Amino acid sequence: MGGASSSILVHGFSWLYGLSGGEIELQEIVNGLINTQMYNSPGISIALIFITVGIGFKLSPAPSHQWTPDAKAENARCLLSEFKKLPLSKQNNNMVNQKSFLEQSLAKATQQLRKLREENRQNELKEVMFESLNGKGILQSLKRWI
Numbered sequence: 001m002g003g004a005s006s007s008i009l010v011h012g013f014s015w016l017y018g019l020s021g022g023e024i025e026l027q028e029i030v031n032g033l034i035n036t037q038m039y040n041s042p043g044i045s046i047a048l049i050f051i052t053v054g055i056g057f058k059l060s061p062a063p064s065h066q067w068t069p070d071a072k073a074e075n076a077r078c079l080l081s082e083f084k085k086l087p088l089s090k091q092n093n094n095m096v097n098q099k100s101f102l103e104q105s106l107a108k109a110t111q112q113l114r115k116l117r118e119e120n121r122q123n124e125l126k127e128v129m130f131e132s133l134n135g136k137g138i139l140q141s142l143k144r145w146i
Contacts, residue, residue, distance in 0.1 A: 009054025015047030 017024070019041065020032030033044065083091065 005054050005057030007054075008050050008057065012047045012050025012052075012054055015043060015050060019043050019047065 016029055019036070020029040021036055023029045023032045
């Protein structure tokens with residue numbers, strides 16, 4: 001529901017942006033609406049409705065409070081007590097420390113970099129070979145890479 005309310009809010013702001021002539025500052029939006037005489041248009045009503053509904057969902061007043069997720073302390077305590085009931089080995093498997101996470105991320109990124117470098121080297125070699133087969137000399141093909 002949070003994503004939908006954000007979408008509605010942004011859609012309302014995009015209506016305001018378009019109606020004001022592409023302004024982003026509040027005073028400039030008001031001036032743009034006055035200059036283009038769009039302040040009485042149905043478009044401004046649509047924009048304000050979208051913005052009001054989007055902010056309303058974000059603040060969760062009645063009747064939309066029923067869609068707001070519960071973030072109560074007892075739910076967190078219940079989850080924590082279930083976690084503490086697990087054996088220590090399972091608890092350690094579920095936790096990720098920052099050092100190991102960074103090491104894994106770095107290793108993955110390094111492997112991807114090596115793979116991309118090899119692909120680039122292969123593609124450059126193929127291009128040089130095709131150019132030499134098309135009648136261009138190898139030296140002419142290589143001058144472009146130097």
